Amino acid sequence: MNFIASIRVTLKESVLDPQGSAVVHALHSLSFTSVSDVRIGKYMEVSFHADDEQTARAQVSRMCDQLLTNPVIETYSFTLAEVRE
Amino acid sequence: MNCAVLQFPGSNCDQDAVKAVAGTLSLKADLVWHETADLNAYDLIIVPGGFSYGDYLRAGAIARFSKAMQATVAAAERGAYVLGICNGFQILTEAGLLPGALRRNDHRQFRCDMVELEVVNGATDFTRAYEKARVTIPIAHGEGNYYVDDEMLKRLEENQQIVFRYASEQSPNGSVANIAGVINERGNVLGMMPHPERAVSERLGSTDGISLFRSILTSWRDGHAS
Numbered sequence: 278m279n280f281i282a283s284i285r286v287t288l289k290e291s292v293l294d295p296q297g298s299a300v301v302h303a304l305h306s307l308s309f310t311s312v313s314d315v316r317i318g319k320y321m322e323v324s325f326h327a328d329d330e331q332t333a334r335a336q337v338s339r340m341c342d343q344l345l346t347n348p349v350i351e352t353y354s355f356t357l358a359e360v361r362e
Numbered sequence: 363m364n365c366a367v368l369q370f371p372g373s374n375c376d377q378d379a380v381k382a383v384a385g386t387l388s389l390k391a392d393l394v395w396h397e398t399a400d401l402n403a404y405d406l407i408i409v410p411g412g413f414s415y416g417d418y419l420r421a422g423a424i425a426r427f428s429k430a431m432q433a434t435v436a437a438a439e440r441g442a443y444v445l446g447i448c449n450g451f452q453i454l455t456e457a458g459l460l461p462g463a464l465r466r467n468d469h470r471q472f473r474c475d476m477v478e479l480e481v482v483n484g485a486t487d488f489t490r491a492y493e494k495a496r497v498t499i500p501i502a503h504g505e506g507n508y509y510v511d512d513e514m515l516k517r518l519e520e521n522q523q524i525v526f527r528y529a530s531e532q533s534p535n536g537s538v539a540n541i542a543g544v545i546n547e548r549g550n551v552l553g554m555m556p557h558p559e560r561a562v563s564e565r566l567g568s569t570d571g572i573s574l575f576r577s578i579l580t581s582w583r584d585g586h587a588s
Contacts, residue, residue, distance in 0.1 A: 288465075291511065292465065292509060293465075293468060293536070295465075295466055295467070295468050295469070295470045295507075295536075296466065296470065299470055344419070344423065344427075345419070347420055347423070347456065347463050349455075349461075349462060349463040349509065349510075350463045350465060350509055
């Protein structure tokens, strides 16, 4: 089975996001004064093959833990879609 | 003492490191390309500053998987000295040789400056030659904002693993507890954002990096005296 994993990586809540803070200021200067917080993250799409959905999920978790994120400062979530030819 | 300086695609402080080793220790360090898988011959491995593999994903994230870095992890396990400077420090944290992570500077700017450091632990194999508690060493980085959680910070403090702190009240990058350099528990792997290899002659504006290289050689000789 072919899958596409859509992975969202964000900084942990306890970790300051200097880029996000800069964007908050920029939005305020555009008069979006109601904005209280912006968190900037990464989005990745990984296409791959696996025998079944459970194996696919386990693989994505391992990819995230070992390379795609740094667990010291980042956290992730993902959705999985099967691709039918 | 056999010294290696690793070279990744994007390293740009590698020659500085070779020259610092030559100038301070009168030793010839080998430049070792990142595809080298065998570092058994080396007693000191320097992971230099600059960039590595475009620092895609995160600084140091891809370099960690290179053959030379896997060999560096093995070398650290057998007790060789490993010194990671700037991007080298980022790589060592990604490789799990040192705790913590380096985030983008809190003010979002690249900072290139001479900074004053406090030598917090002058008893390590990397700092024993320092005779003063304050030294001046340059920094040049955009992602030097050291992070560990409270629990790890407590452990670092208890084990005296914090080797250098920025001496100014406000750190140049937002680092937790003003941390500029940390050592592993065993005491043979040091990572630091400041560049000691750029502080080895008066013409460079500081000679405070010399004692770091001399400390390593003295420690190595002590360990190999028979």
